[in-house]
Amino acid sequence: MTYLITGGAGYIGAHVVRAMAQAGEPVVVLDDLSSGVRERVPAEVPFVHGSTLERAALARVFAEHDIRGVVHLAAKKQVGESVEQPLRYYDENVGGLRTLLEAAVAAGVREFVFSSSAAVYGSPEVDLVTENTPCVPMSPYGETKLAGEWLVRAVGRAHGMSTACLRYFNVAGAASPELSDTGVFNLVPMVFERLTDGEPARIFGADYPTPDGTCVRDYIHVEDLADAHLAAARRLTEWAREGTSRDLTVNIGRGEGVSVREMVDLVAEVTGRPDLAIDVTERRAGDPPKVVASAERIAAELGWKARHDVRSMVESAWAGWLLSHPRAAGDR
Numbered sequence: 001m002t003y004l005i006t007g008g009a010g011y012i013g014a015h016v017v018r019a020m021a022q023a024g025e026p027v028v029v030l031d032d033l034s035s036g037v038r039e040r041v042p043a044e045v046p047f048v049h050g051s052t053l054e055r056a057a058l059a060r061v062f063a064e065h066d067i068r069g070v071v072h073l074a075a076k077k078q079v080g081e082s083v084e085q086p087l088r089y090y091d092e093n094v095g096g097l098r099t100l101l102e103a104a105v106a107a108g109v110r111e112f113v114f115s116s117s118a119a120v121y122g123s124p125e126v127d128l129v130t131e132n133t134p135c136v137p138m139s140p141y142g143e144t145k146l147a148g149e150w151l152v153r154a155v156g157r158a159h160g161m162s163t164a165c166l167r168y169f170n171v172a173g174a175a176s177p178e179l180s181d182t183g184v185f186n187l188v189p190m191v192f193e194r195l196t197d198g199e200p201a202r203i204f205g206a207d208y209p210t211p212d213g214t215c216v217r218d219y220i221h222v223e224d225l226a227d228a229h230l231a232a233a234r235r236l237t238e239w240a241r242e243g244t245s246r247d248l249t250v251n252i253g254r255g256e257g258v259s260v261r262e263m264v265d266l267v268a269e270v271t272g273r274p275d276l277a278i279d280v281t282e283r284r285a286g287d288p289p290k291v292v293a294s295a296e297r298i299a300a301e302l303g304w305k306a307r308h309d310v311r312s313m314v315e316s317a318w319a320g321w322l323l324s325h326p327r328a329a330g331d332r
Contacts, residue, residue: 007074052096086201123288173313180320205283219306253293
């Protein structure tokens with residue numbers, strides 16, 4: 001069976017492609033390259049330049065490659081940008097998913113893995129977020145992910161398709177330097193960029209109700225995240241072979257909180273810049289104080305557990321940053 005991986009040239013998508021291909025799963029990548037990098041996709045993996053909004057193009061992909069399963073990662077994902085451009089986010093994240101699901105149903109797809117987000121929870125007032133924690137998203141981005149989950153599960157139940165919604169927490173690190181995050185939207189690369197430019201690391205808000213006043217997050221290594229996709233896809237395959245259709249929703253995190261200030265300090269240590277200055281600015285819209293996952297359900301359902309710690313995330317991310325920004329090494 002061949003899996004279509006949308007957004008497979010992106011930072012997370014390329015790691016999912018790598019994990020599934022190395023495990024012997026045939027895959028095809030669809031990416032519009034708006035943020036993805038073509039070179040991230042191995043030469044032996046078929047690549048289609050296109051968008052999930054293009055119904056005719058999707059139909060050709062499903063027919064030509066005999067697609068029987070989908071891992072859907074293609075989406076806009078910046079919280080702040082979604083506040084400023086909600087129409088664009090709903091169009092691409094929900095509209096694109098709707099078009100993709102239409103094509104999947106028409107092709108008789110039985111397995112669908114959806115890239116969701118911890119943003120669906122909003123600002124939960126609990127120590128550990130379980131999958132039963134109420135979903136109250138604080139941004140249009142989070143809303144589109146929650147609406148996406150509803151749509152995926154509803155279509156799956158209506159058409160005999162097994163589905164998995166994977167709620168990512170904060171992703172960092174790289175399996176290899178060439179697959180590192182080239183965008184400067186997440187905390188670790190944002191600190192790298194400031195360090196490279198000789199500027200203070202920026203922290204958005206230090207007056208949150210947390211131990212050091214900065215946001216607390218659950219960080220997950222992107223390689224662990226990719227392994228979770230593989231585990232989910234294989235569970236859906238098992239269900240399909242049994243002739244049943246089910247749905248699964250799980251968190252993907254480590255169950256450990258790290259504050260923004262702690263992460264910045266670790267970056268300073270790993271990069272050998274103990275004198276890295278910090279500039280505290282105003283809070284960003286849509287940022288909750290604390291979001292840390294309970295990872296019990298995914299362990300029970302898929303036998304998955306994170307293997308990498310936060311230091312390995314920063315070290316591998318730094319190696320990738322140096323590959324594309326050699327000047328960041330300085331004179332050390």
